[in-house]
Amino acid sequence: MIVPTVQSGQMASRVVLTDADIERVLTRIAHEILEANKGTEDLVLLGIPRRGFPLAQRLAHRIAQTDSSVDPSSIVGQLDVTMFRDDLRRHPTRPPGPTQLPPSGIDNKVVVLVDDVLYSGRTIRAALDAIVDLGRPRIVRLAVLVDRGHRELPIRADHVGKNLPTSSAEKVRVRIGEVDSMDGRPVNEVVIEGPA
Amino acid sequence: MKHLLSTTDLSRGDAILILDTAEEMAAVGEREVKKLPALRGRTVVNLFFEDSTRTRISFEAAAKRLSADVINFAAKGSSVSKGESLKDTAQTLEAMSADAVVIRHWASGAPARLASSDWIDAAVINAGDGTHEHPTQALLDAFTLRRHWAALAGTSPGGSDLRGMSVAIVGDVLHSRVARSNLWLLKTLGADVTLVAPPTLLPVGVDSWPCRVNYNLDEVLQSGPDAVMMLRLQGERMNAAFFPSTREYSRRWGFDDARLATLDAAGGRSTVIMHPGPMNRGLEISSAAADSPRSTILAQVRNGVSVRMAVLYLLLSGDSSGEPGRIPTPILQENPA
Numbered sequence: 001m002i003v004p005t006v007q008s009g010q011m012a013s014r015v016v017l018t019d020a021d022i023e024r025v026l027t028r029i030a031h032e033i034l035e036a037n038k039g040t041e042d043l044v045l046l047g048i049p050r051r052g053f054p055l056a057q058r059l060a061h062r063i064a065q066t067d068s069s070v071d072p073s074s075i076v077g078q079l080d081v082t083m084f085r086d087d088l089r090r091h092p093t094r095p096p097g098p099t100q101l102p103p104s105g106i107d108n109k110v111v112v113l114v115d116d117v118l119y120s121g122r123t124i125r126a127a128l129d130a131i132v133d134l135g136r137p138r139i140v141r142l143a144v145l146v147d148r149g150h151r152e153l154p155i156r157a158d159h160v161g162k163n164l165p166t167s168s169a170e171k172v173r174v175r176i177g178e179v180d181s182m183d184g185r186p187v188n189e190v191v192i193e194g195p196a
Numbered sequence: 197m198k199h200l201l202s203t204t205d206l207s208r209g210d211a212i213l214i215l216d217t218a219e220e221m222a223a224v225g226e227r228e229v230k231k232l233p234a235l236r237g238r239t240v241v242n243l244f245f246e247d248s249t250r251t252r253i254s255f256e257a258a259a260k261r262l263s264a265d266v267i268n269f270a271a272k273g274s275s276v277s278k279g280e281s282l283k284d285t286a287q288t289l290e291a292m293s294a295d296a297v298v299i300r301h302w303a304s305g306a307p308a309r310l311a312s313s314d315w316i317d318a319a320v321i322n323a324g325d326g327t328h329e330h331p332t333q334a335l336l337d338a339f340t341l342r343r344h345w346a347a348l349a350g351t352s353p354g355g356s357d358l359r360g361m362s363v364a365i366v367g368d369v370l371h372s373r374v375a376r377s378n379l380w381l382l383k384t385l386g387a388d389v390t391l392v393a394p395p396t397l398l399p400v401g402v403d404s405w406p407c408r409v410n411y412n413l414d415e416v417l418q419s420g421p422d423a424v425m426m427l428r429l430q431g432e433r434m435n436a437a438f439f440p441s442t443r444e445y446s447r448r449w450g451f452d453d454a455r456l457a458t459l460d461a462a463g464g465r466s467t468v469i470m471h472p473g474p475m476n477r478g479l480e481i482s483s484a485a486a487d488s489p490r491s492t493i494l495a496q497v498r499n500g501v502s503v504r505m506a507v508l509y510l511l512l513s514g515d516s517s518g519e520p521g522r523i524p525t526p527i528l529q530e531n532p533a
Contacts, residue, residue, distance in 0.1 A: 080220070083234040083509075093514030095213055096220040098354075133229040 017162060017190035022145070025161035026055070029143050030062035032159045037110055040067045042138065044109045046079040048127055049097035053078040054178035055145060056114040077101045079113070084126035101134065111137040116174040118144040121155035146190055148172050162190070170194035199311040199320040200507055202329045203381040208357065211384055215339050216354055217506035218499070224261065225502065235264035238295040238512055243285070244323070245271040245301045250473055250497055251323050251333070255298045258504035264512070267294070282306060286315040294318045296512055304328035319511045327371050327433070333472050334377035336503040338385055340492050341423055344468055359386035364416050366392040367427030367449060367480050370399050371434070374472045375427055379407055392416050394449060396438040413449050417459060425470040426451050426481045442479055452482045459490070468492045
């Protein structure tokens with residue numbers, strides 16, 4: 001009898017967004033944000049650590065390129081949601097990350113949350129709770145690099161870089177140069193890994 | 197790490213994780229809503245067999261800022277005064293499903309006994325046991341020192357240790373759990389420690405501790421330490437004549453106005469003066485020294501809340517039960533979206 005050999009742990013991976021794709025996608029999202037906000041007035045970008053923050057910085061940089069009166073560092077911040085998660089007791093302890101708001105705060109602002117992957121929606125729920133404790137924005141919007149589906153809460157993104165239909169057995173890995181490196185060089189890519 | 201009993205148990209990585217977490221907790225204290233939901237539904241019991249002001253209040257504030265429920269238990273006015281044993285008290289708390297017990301006890305080793313017994317399942321945090329250890333005090337002192345050290349270097353304190361820092365711990369080392377906890381932790385973090393005390397107030401075997409010992413405070417101050425930590429003279433634990441008179445003690449080992457003036461005249465170096473409290477003003481520290489700009493005494497109290505929040509959060513938030521039903525799905529781990 002012939003038994004097919006199954007090599008457990010072997011993963012097939014394919015690149016769905018390259019470095020250049022990510023650049024193009026971010027440029028489009030930056031313009032979408034400006035279009036939805038009708039300009040840069042009251043705009044604040046809050047990245048969710050770790051990878052949401054460099055993405056928010058890149059978006060802020062692009063927004064500043066279209067409007068020279070904007071200082072990119074004055075409209076971008078980061079929002080740590082660790083303490084607000086609903087799964088704290090289901091995981092090993094996570095150390096909290098930094099929260100830094102732009103100097104003007106978030107009261108009466110248009111806050112755009114920025115994250116790398118939108119999946120169950122639970123991180124965004126935690127982020128909404130965290131925002132309530134920090135101030136009262138006029139509007140909260142959501143921008144994500146990748147939306148991979150499988151939502152568990154009634155949450156959707158306003159600006160999506162790429163919709164990726166995935167199976168829940170697959171993993172979506174986002175690598176951003178500010179955080180990730182391979183062989184000592186920064187990498188920018190989005191990869192789907194799944195059972196071969 | 198399930199319990200916090202002693203700073204000797206802490207690796208350099210553990211200590212830096214606690215201090216870094218405390219930095220994030222400190223930021224919460226500056227917000228409009230000074231509360232985090234992280235420990236909602238958890239119960240923290242403050243079990244105090246010995247008097248305390250700042251430690252108990254500090255733990256209570258820390259637990260409340262993390263949304264935990266707090267039960268305060270003082271031995272005075274409880275069944276302990278009717279002769280209830282530690283075991284029975286612990287089992288009562290277990291029956292009330294406490295998740296953490298913050299214990300202060302006059303007997304060295306009481307927290308360790310509680311943690312190693314099967315009387316109670318909760319996380320045990322040592323808030324001072326006899327003359328043994330007081331780990332959260334040492335952590336808040338290290339936190340204060342690290343901020344000072346980073347400010348001098350013009351960097352942010354996150355991730356750093358105390359390498360290159362020289363700290364003098366002065367006074368009643370014999371009875372001091374603060375000195376012991378600090379010595380081990382400061383050593384782990386790379387600081388250089390000198391103990392300064394009359395020979396009668398140093399424990400037997402001090403020469404095997406990883407520090408230098410000097411009997412002359414002025415000599416140590418001349419060498420320009422980065423921090424001077426004054427210890428409280430623990431009259432309630434003194435059962436023998438350790439020094440001729442408090443006046444003589446104060447002149448030789450107290451941080452008085454003359455020593456403050458000498459330190460200020462030497463200028464330049466920004467030596468800080470620390471004290472764990474409560475102070476005997478005019479005995480081990482003069483009012484002028486305690487209220488001088490060099491003093492970090494109130495900063496230490498403030499930092500105490502942040503450090504205790506970090507300890508409670510790190511001990512209580514994760515899943516330590518190891519039940520198979522609680523293992524997260526692998527995808528959630530990869531993409532906590």
